[in-house]
Amino acid sequence: MNNRQVKLMQGNEACVEGALAAGMRFYAGYPITPSTEIAEFCAQRLPLVGGKFIQMEDEIAGMAATIGGSLAGLKSMTATSGPGFSLKQENIGYAALTEVPCVVVDVQRAGPSTGLPTAPSQGDIMQAKWGTHGDHPVIALSPTSVKETFDLTVKAFNLSEKYRTPVFLMLDEIVGHMREKIEIPNPDEIEIFDRVKPKVCDESYRAYRVDEGQIVPPMASFGEGFHFHVTGLMHDDYGFPSNDSGIADKLLRRIMSKISDNVDDIVLFEEEFIEDAEILILAYGCTYRSARSAAKQARAAGLKVGLFKALTIWPFPEKRVKELTKSIKKILVPELNLGQYAEEVERVVKNDAEVYSLGKVNGESITPEEILAKLREVL
Amino acid sequence: MVNQKEIRLSGSGGQGLILGGIILAEAALLDGKNAIQSQSYGPEARGGASKAEVIISDDTIDYPKVEKADLLLALTDKAYHKYIKALKEGGILIIDSNVEVDLTNKAYKIIKIPIIETAAEKIGKSMVANIVALGVIRVVTEVVTEASLERAVLKRVPKGTEELNKAALQQGYLLAEEFKNI
Numbered sequence: 138m139n140n141r142q143v144k145l146m147q148g149n150e151a152c153v154e155g156a157l158a159a160g161m162r163f164y165a166g167y168p169i170t171p172s173t174e175i176a177e178f179c180a181q182r183l184p185l186v187g188g189k190f191i192q193m194e195d196e197i198a199g200m201a202a203t204i205g206g207s208l209a210g211l212k213s214m215t216a217t218s219g220p221g222f223s224l225k226q227e228n229i230g231y232a233a234l235t236e237v238p239c240v241v242v243d244v245q246r247a248g249p250s251t252g253l254p255t256a257p258s259q260g261d262i263m264q265a266k267w268g269t270h271g272d273h274p275v276i277a278l279s280p281t282s283v284k285e286t287f288d289l290t291v292k293a294f295n296l297s298e299k300y301r302t303p304v305f306l307m308l309d310e311i312v313g314h315m316r317e318k319i320e321i322p323n324p325d326e327i328e329i330f331d332r333v334k335p336k337v338c339d340e341s342y343r344a345y346r347v348d349e350g351q352i353v354p355p356m357a358s359f360g361e362g363f364h365f366h367v368t369g370l371m372h373d374d375y376g377f378p379s380n381d382s383g384i385a386d387k388l389l390r391r392i393m394s395k396i397s398d399n400v401d402d403i404v405l406f407e408e409e410f411i412e413d414a415e416i417l418i419l420a421y422g423c424t425y426r427s428a429r430s431a432a433k434q435a436r437a438a439g440l441k442v443g444l445f446k447a448l449t450i451w452p453f454p455e456k457r458v459k460e461l462t463k464s465i466k467k468i469l470v471p472e473l474n475l476g477q478y479a480e481e482v483e484r485v486v487k488n489d490a491e492v493y494s495l496g497k498v499n500g501e502s503i504t505p506e507e508i509l510a511k512l513r514e515v516l
Numbered sequence: 517m518v519n520q521k522e523i524r525l526s527g528s529g530g531q532g533l534i535l536g537g538i539i540l541a542e543a544a545l546l547d548g549k550n551a552i553q554s555q556s557y558g559p560e561a562r563g564g565a566s567k568a569e570v571i572i573s574d575d576t577i578d579y580p581k582v583e584k585a586d587l588l589l590a591l592t593d594k595a596y597h598k599y600i601k602a603l604k605e606g607g608i609l610i611i612d613s614n615v616e617v618d619l620t621n622k623a624y625k626i627i628k629i630p631i632i633e634t635a636a637e638k639i640g641k642s643m644v645a646n647i648v649a650l651g652v653i654r655v656v657t658e659v660v661t662e663a664s665l666e667r668a669v670l671k672r673v674p675k676g677t678e679e680l681n682k683a684a685l686q687q688g689y690l691l692a693e694e695f696k697n698i
Contacts, residue, residue, distance in 0.1 A: 145542045145551070255557055315554040315580050316538060318545055423580075430578035505579050 142321045148286045148313045149174035149216075152242060152306065153182060155290030156214050158327050161240070162188035163206030163213040166199040167221060170254045171310040172244035175216035196221035200228035200241070207232075207239045208367065210358030212294055216242035219261055220251055222268065229303055230269035231369045236345075236353060236392065238297035238332060240290070242306045244313040245422075245473075247500045256500030257310035259422055259473040265305045266451050272389060274396040276403055277305040277451040281425040283317045289405075289448065295330040296403060300395050301353040307450060309473065311423035311502060332356045338363055343374040345388075352395050396452060405448035406457060410436060414443025416467040416516055417490075419458070419482060421447040424471050424503055431508035440512060450478070455485050462489035469511060471495040471503050491515075519574040521659050522582040525649070526567040526599045527591030529557055532646035537568030539650060539668045544572040546664035552580045565598055572659055587657060589649055590615060591632060610652055612645075627656060629691050635684060644684035647673075651688015655696075662689075 146154070152175055156164075164179040176192065183190045189206070193199040199215045206213035217225060222243045232239055245261050247253035261268075265277040276296050280286040290306060297304040335342055335355040344365045345354050357363035366376035371385040379385070396403065410432060411417075420428040425446050435442040443465060447454055462468075468490050470479035479494035486492060495511045497503050523540065525533040537553045544551035550573045557566045569582040584604040590596035591612045603609060603624055611617055613630040629652065635645040647669060654665050666685060673681045 143545070145538070145545050145553070311554065311580060315552060316541060317552045317577070317580070318550060426578045426580055433578070502581055504581075504583060506583070 141323060144319055144321065145316050146283055146319045147174060147316045148280075148283050148308060149244065150178050151283045151286040151319055152216070152290045152308065152313075153178035154321065155287040156240065156294065157182060157186060158287075158322075158324065159291040159294035159329060160212045160331070161214050161294065162186070163203070163211040164188070164215065165191045165193050165202030165206060165213070166215040166217060167193055167196045169196075169218045169221045171246055171313050172216045172218045172221075172242060172308075174313075175242060175244070179214075196224040197228060200225040200232075203239050203241075204228060204232050204235075204237045207237050208359050210361075212238070212298070214240040214242065214294075216244065218244050218246045219248040219258070222261055222264060226264075226269040230271060230273060232303040233269065233273040233392065234369055234371075234388075235367050236301040236356075237303070237367075238301050238356075239303050240293045240297055240306060241303055242308060244308040244310060246310050247473075247498065253500040255310065257423060257473060257502055258498070258500070259307075259309055259424065260477070260498070261307065262450060262472070262474060263477045265307055272393060274300070274302050274392050275305070275451045276300065276302060276396060276449070277307050278405070278448060279307040279422045279450045280312055280448065281422060281446060282312065283315065284319045285448070286312060287319060287321070291327055291329070292405070295328070298330045298332045299352070300399070300403075301332065301356060302392070302396070305451075307422065309423045334358075335363065344376040345372060346374040347391070352399065400452050400456070403449055403452060404454045404457075406454045407446040407448065409444040409446075411443040411445075411461070411465075413441050414465050415441040416469060416512065417443045417445055417461060417465045418469045418471065418508065418512075419445040419447065419478075420471055421450055421478070424473060427503045427505050427508055428471055430505035431512065434505060434509055435512055440516060442512060447478075453481055453485060458482065458485055459489070462486050465490060467491045467493065467515060469493045469495060469508070469515065471508050471511070473497055473503065520577070521572045521586050521657065522584065523570045523572070523587045523589075523653070523657075523659070524567055524582050524585040524599060524602065525570070525589045525646075526565070526595035527589075528595065529564045529566040531566065531591055532643060533566055533589075533591070534568045535672060536646040536650055537570045539647075539665070539672050540570045540653070540660065541572070542671065543660040543664040543668035544570075546667055547661055549574060550577055552577045554580050565592075565595055567595070567599060587653065589653065591645065591649070608656060610649070610656065627652070627692075627695055629695055631688075631691070634687050634691055638687050639680060639684050641680065644681060647681050647684035648688040648691065651685040652692045653688075655689050655692035
């Protein structure tokens, strides 16, 4: 029987509902447009389920507290927008190296700097990949609707718990602020992954040792009695700082490969109208909706246009996109930046397909007409 | 695209147009239709141009923004001038009496009525102008049913203001009916 709740819901609210369904019980952050509703809903909802909400003095502290909440054993989240995402970067690197699961939401607005606070953007796509210094693993997801915001928030928590890494949920002002119909899945329909915890608490425990057959070390919560040292310096299996080049190399390669060895498990995408397509529109976030409208109109006009929706932004859905270029020789990438993702597509497809970028940075969304015009120009 | 209505509510920040848009979208959902509500506003809390957009459809809605509006509500002169270009030819303009408009323009149907004045004088609170406007929109377009609109209004307005808002909705219906009879 279908007894799911149907609601008119805002994207930012669906993010909080998804987080709660995934088991989030701690939120720390500093409010900023257009992400503020996430903090507001967390403040309202978390106390009702025995969770904790804390507004910190700034975004840096918000990220630090989020890491602390997770180390103490609670699934933790913070949300921000561009300027705050910049401030959080140092601690994001700390979470990556110390392997602390957490979800960081960036509701993108037009930048750089304080930019256009209330206008949509997809300008932080490369920042999600390279925002913090040093090589580090990255998982970033980007929903195109209110329902997908719910689903991908759950997914973000699951991936962060499974791979012990911060996961970015890249919303934009349009998806975050728009309201549309959502059917909330029942709790028994939602798959949830909880971090693997160590079984035996004795002297044999090493906080950063990966057990046979596991992807990441089991994670004890602070206060449970385990000796658990956490440092942003390179560290050995005990978690103690080390300057040893062998230890450093082994650690960094391990945290990179836990993502690169499991790309198929992490990458999510959807396709439509692919079969006979002569050109592929590859889009994500709010821009995908313009692309779908344009693709339908183009099809009606007899143009052979295919659609690719990248739900996982990082790691890039490299294998599938390469495969598609065997038959599709043109790819159009519309996005609310000046070609950040288009460049990645170019890097991946090399000479197998022509890549066209359609970028916009004036704070307005890309219209289906603009995409149609570009299709006509390049076909 | 046939059964898709694109509506833009515009005025200045603080007039409750985004709430108006939410209520209209909610009413459409209660009617079993698809609806999407989006908004654009400036960084100010009050003043500045504000617009809320609602798309109501029997089908899925891809692009969430209004491209060519079937209906434009304009409560201020600034909003009227800013958004009139995006009104479809043959579309409906519902405009508050305080705004100067060329009534001889045949490009669209113009309904010029005292929405803000009605809210202020008949209800005693100009802040319910958004709800009066929703009543007008319902009668003019029949895009949502009366029962669903009332349910949506009562669901979204602050507790203790239910009767006030129900009265505002009735005044909107009356205003639109009176206009029809001119």
